[in-house]
Amino acid sequence: MRKTGFTMAPEAGSERLRNVINKGIQEEALIETARNAFEAGWRAIKLYYMTGLPTETLDDIRGIVELSRRVQEAGESGRFRPTVNVSVSQFIPKPHTPFQWEPQIRLEDSLERQSFLKQELKKKRLDFKWHDTRMSFLEGVFSRGDRRLSSVIKTAFDANCRFDSWGEQFRFDVWGKIFKDAGIDPEFYTYRRRERNEIFPWQHLNTRVDKEFLYKEYERSLRKEETPDCKTDKCSVCGVCDHKVIKNVSSLQYAVSSKNQKSLLPTAYPLLPTHKIRLTFSKTDSLKYLGHLELVTVFSRAIRRAGIPIAYSSGFHPLPKIIFSAPLPVGIESIAEDVDLELLEYIRSDEISERLNKALPCGIKIIEAQQISLKPYSVPTAIETTYLAFLENSPFFSTNGKWLNGLIDQLMTRDTIIVHKERHGKQKTINIRPLIKNLSLIDSNTIQLTIVKGEKENVRPYEVLSYLLGISNNESRLIPVLKTKVGGETITQTKAKDYAYREKSCL
Incomplete structure (x- = not known):
C-alpha cells in the first residue's frame, strides 16, 4: 500500500498547555503512535503546533523541540532515517470560542518564538515550516473585527491587495497605511483582553452555544x-x-x-436516493473563468443553501451525488451544460429550478430540469458540440464577411490540418481536420463551429479559431465563444445571444 502523508497535531509542546486547550493527549501516546507509523512503512511525519496559546511560556516552546526530537528518535531504529516536518502557526483567538476574550500574542513576541524554533530545530536536523506572523496579525484583526473594518477592506481591495495570502503578493506596509488613513488602530482588535460582559460584534449570530x-469553559481552561x-x-x-x-x-x-x-467503522450511507433529476444550466459572464472543480463547489454550496435533499456517497468521506457532463474549457460560455442530482425525496422540477436559481451566483442559471431514471446512467457525453464565436466583440472584428468566408472555405476543403500541442512538457503533432464537422458563417462576424469527439485526441474551439484566423492561441482567447448545443438541437444565433447576454443582467 502506497504511504501518503502522516500528520499528528500535538498543538502544544507540553502536556500542561495541551490541558489548557482541552487536548489531553499524553506525550507517550504520541511517541507510540509515531513509532507504529514508522514501523508500518511511513518515512515522514508532520507535526503541527501553535504558538501564542493562552498561558504559554518559553518552557512550552522548548517542549516543541523536545517532543519533535523524541518523535524523530522513535523512527531511527528502523532501516531508514525518518523525516520529521515541524509546522508551526500562530494561535488566533476566534469568535464563538472560549478564548474569544483572550488577547492575541504580540507580533514581536511571535517573531521571537519563531526565531528560537528555527535555531533549535535546525540543531536537531528537523525540518521547520512556519506561517507569516504578519498575516496572522491581520487574520486576528478581521477575526474579531466589527463593521468599521469594512472601509479598510474596500480601500485595500482598491489598492490591489487581493492575493495577499500568496507570500509574494503580501504588502504589510500597504495595510498599515490603510489602517492609519482610516483612523483605525488594528491593535484594538488583537492585543486587548475583553471584559467578561463586553458585547461582541458577532454576538447577534446564534450558534446555540451559550x-x-x-x-465558564474559558475559566476551566x-x-x-x-x-x-x-x-x-x-x-x-x-x-x-x-x-x-x-x-x-x-x-x-x-x-x-x-x-x-x-x-x-464507516458503513454505507443509510439514506438511499429515491429520485434523480437532470439540470441544464448556463454558465456565462465572469463565471466562464471558473474551473470545473470550482464549479462543483459552487453547486454543492448552492444545493445546501437551497435546502435540496441531496443524497451522499458512503465511506469515510461522503460526497454529494452530483454528476456533471464533460468539463467546459475555461473561458468559454455555455447555455448547454448538464448535471445530474440524486435526491432523497421527490421535489417538482420547477421548484428545484426556482430554489437553485435563487442560491446560484450571477452567471449560472438553471434553464431546464427534468426527472430521469435512477438507473446508473451517467450524464451523456456529447459526440458533437456546437459553438458560436462572436468576432464583433473582439479585436478581430471585420466588415468584410467575404474575406472570412474565404478563410472558412479554404479550411474546410483541406484534408489535413496539422497543429502542435504541448502536453506535460512534450510536443505533440495532431491532425484536427477529422474533428471539425462543420464551420460556417452565420453573419459577417459570427462563426458557427461543430466539433466531434475524437477517439484519442480532441480539439478546442480556440485551436480551430487560431488556425483559421492565423493568430496565436492566446490571441484567439480574446474572441467570445459560446457553447450552444442543447439536446441535439443547435440553437440559432439570435436565441444564443438572448440566452447568453440576458443572464448577465441578473444582479
Whole structure:
C-alpha cells in the first residue's frame, strides 16, 4: 500500500498547555503512535503546533523541540532515517470560542518564538515550516473585527491587495497605511483582553452555544480542567441541545467496547436516493473563468443553501451525488451544460429550478430540469458540440464577411490540418481536420463551429479559431465563444445571444 502523508497535531509542546486547550493527549501516546507509523512503512511525519496559546511560556516552546526530537528518535531504529516536518502557526483567538476574550500574542513576541524554533530545530536536523506572523496579525484583526473594518477592506481591495495570502503578493506596509488613513488602530482588535460582559460584534449570530457556557469553559481552561466529550461522557449543557428539536444522545450508546467497536467503522450511507433529476444550466459572464472543480463547489454550496435533499456517497468521506457532463474549457460560455442530482425525496422540477436559481451566483442559471431514471446512467457525453464565436466583440472584428468566408472555405476543403500541442512538457503533432464537422458563417462576424469527439485526441474551439484566423492561441482567447448545443438541437444565433447576454443582467 502506497504511504501518503502522516500528520499528528500535538498543538502544544507540553502536556500542561495541551490541558489548557482541552487536548489531553499524553506525550507517550504520541511517541507510540509515531513509532507504529514508522514501523508500518511511513518515512515522514508532520507535526503541527501553535504558538501564542493562552498561558504559554518559553518552557512550552522548548517542549516543541523536545517532543519533535523524541518523535524523530522513535523512527531511527528502523532501516531508514525518518523525516520529521515541524509546522508551526500562530494561535488566533476566534469568535464563538472560549478564548474569544483572550488577547492575541504580540507580533514581536511571535517573531521571537519563531526565531528560537528555527535555531533549535535546525540543531536537531528537523525540518521547520512556519506561517507569516504578519498575516496572522491581520487574520486576528478581521477575526474579531466589527463593521468599521469594512472601509479598510474596500480601500485595500482598491489598492490591489487581493492575493495577499500568496507570500509574494503580501504588502504589510500597504495595510498599515490603510489602517492609519482610516483612523483605525488594528491593535484594538488583537492585543486587548475583553471584559467578561463586553458585547461582541458577532454576538447577534446564534450558534446555540451559550456565551456564559463559553466563559465558564474559558475559566476551566485557565485552571487546566478537562471538559469531557459529550459523545462519550455526560452532557456539558452547552446550549446546543434544546431536547426538543435537537436531542442529546445517551453516552452509553457511544461507549467503546469489544461489542460495539465494529459499529464505529464507516458503513454505507443509510439514506438511499429515491429520485434523480437532470439540470441544464448556463454558465456565462465572469463565471466562464471558473474551473470545473470550482464549479462543483459552487453547486454543492448552492444545493445546501437551497435546502435540496441531496443524497451522499458512503465511506469515510461522503460526497454529494452530483454528476456533471464533460468539463467546459475555461473561458468559454455555455447555455448547454448538464448535471445530474440524486435526491432523497421527490421535489417538482420547477421548484428545484426556482430554489437553485435563487442560491446560484450571477452567471449560472438553471434553464431546464427534468426527472430521469435512477438507473446508473451517467450524464451523456456529447459526440458533437456546437459553438458560436462572436468576432464583433473582439479585436478581430471585420466588415468584410467575404474575406472570412474565404478563410472558412479554404479550411474546410483541406484534408489535413496539422497543429502542435504541448502536453506535460512534450510536443505533440495532431491532425484536427477529422474533428471539425462543420464551420460556417452565420453573419459577417459570427462563426458557427461543430466539433466531434475524437477517439484519442480532441480539439478546442480556440485551436480551430487560431488556425483559421492565423493568430496565436492566446490571441484567439480574446474572441467570445459560446457553447450552444442543447439536446441535439443547435440553437440559432439570435436565441444564443438572448440566452447568453440576458443572464448577465441578473444582479
